[in-house]
Amino acid sequence: MSDAKWCPPSLRGIVTDYIQFGVMMWRMDVEMASLLRLTLERLGVNEVVDLCSGSGGPWFRVQWMMEKEGFPVKVWLTDKYPNAAALTFARNASGGKFDFCSEPVDATRVPETLGGFRTIFSGFHHFRPGEARDILRDAVDCQQGIAIFEITKRTAWSMLNFAATALLVPLCVPLLRPFRWSRLLWTYLFPVATPVILFDSLVSCLRSYSITEMRGMTEGLDAKGYTWEAGEIKPPHSPVPITFLVGYPTKNSLKVYEAFESL
Numbered sequence: 001m002s003d004a005k006w007c008p009p010s011l012r013g014i015v016t017d018y019i020q021f022g023v024m025m026w027r028m029d030v031e032m033a034s035l036l037r038l039t040l041e042r043l044g045v046n047e048v049v050d051l052c053s054g055s056g057g058p059w060f061r062v063q064w065m066m067e068k069e070g071f072p073v074k075v076w077l078t079d080k081y082p083n084a085a086a087l088t089f090a091r092n093a094s095g096g097k098f099d100f101c102s103e104p105v106d107a108t109r110v111p112e113t114l115g116g117f118r119t120i121f122s123g124f125h126h127f128r129p130g131e132a133r134d135i136l137r138d139a140v141d142c143q144q145g146i147a148i149f150e151i152t153k154r155t156a157w158s159m160l161n162f163a164a165t166a167l168l169v170p171l172c173v174p175l176l177r178p179f180r181w182s183r184l185l186w187t188y189l190f191p192v193a194t195p196v197i198l199f200d201s202l203v204s205c206l207r208s209y210s211i212t213e214m215r216g217m218t219e220g221l222d223a224k225g226y227t228w229e230a231g232e233i234k235p236p237h238s239p240v241p242i243t244f245l246v247g248y249p250t251k252n253s254l255k256v257y258e259a260f261e262s263l
């Protein structure tokens with residue numbers, strides 16, 4: 001739904017803003033920031049190209065947490081359907097730490113001029129297996145590392161949690177920042193935000209790839225000296241886990257997730 005062409009940008013914005021809000025409330029961004037910091041620190045990279053950014057995803061807090069831990073990064077936010085209002089807000093509020101591409105950027109074919117470690121938060125399940133593999137292949141072809149984080153999972157437990165969260169939309173919408181009149185319009189006057197978010201969450205769960213499927217997509221993509229790690233992180237404050245896939249040009253005996261687990 002959040003990538004449907006017919007969906008008005010302001011309604012699409014509510015879906016991505018709500019995902020962002022959920023990630024923050026369940027403090028999933030803390031775990032994502034730790035794994036990313038370890039990866040980028042070990043690779044010696046501090047430029048990031050975020051794909052499928054929506055409203056900026058968890059990068060606001062992730063960037064802040066990484067900076068607090070002594071590893072600031074510069075982030076380019078990109079999307080095939082850039083949400084100019086949300087991305088301008090992110091850029092202005094970041095004090096120069098974020099910038100965004102106003103032109104559409106397709107995650108399966110990132111322009112070579114956009115160099116940096118790639119990230120995708122809650123966007124990988126939007127792609128069919130062939131396209132999802134194209135995203136990974138494009139990163140390998142450009143010799144860029146990539147980290148993918150998914151908060152949805154194809155399980156009844158995950159669907160139940162996301163359904164319950166979607167039903168809280170009318171209570172939570174006034175808490176979303178920055179304030180936008182359009183959210184009130186879509187939530188209370190023409191009350192489609194709740195069913196749209198409910199539908200989007202359930203479809204996202206059903207479309208999510210398992211760890212085994214993600215690992216399968218990387219088969220044959222390590223010939224150019226790439227290390228791939230996939231697994232699950234269980235944030236202490238979240239009822240659902242985060243599934244991740246990280247790939248990077250192999251350096252020494254670097255294994256990021258093993259290091260993350262031993263923290």
Ligand SMILES: C[S@@+](CC[C@H](N)C(=O)[O-])C[C@H]1O[C@@H](n2cnc3c(N)ncnc32)[C@H](O)[C@@H]1O
Pocket residue numbers: 002003016017019020051052053054055056057058078079080081105106107108120121122123126
């Ligand atoms: C569920 S949203 C994820 C938003 C954000 N990353 C977050 O965590 O809140 C998925 C985003 O993927 C974008 N998208 C869909 N197809 C894409 C493509 N081929 N290339 C880049 N972005 C795409 C959509 O416009 C949408 O903003």
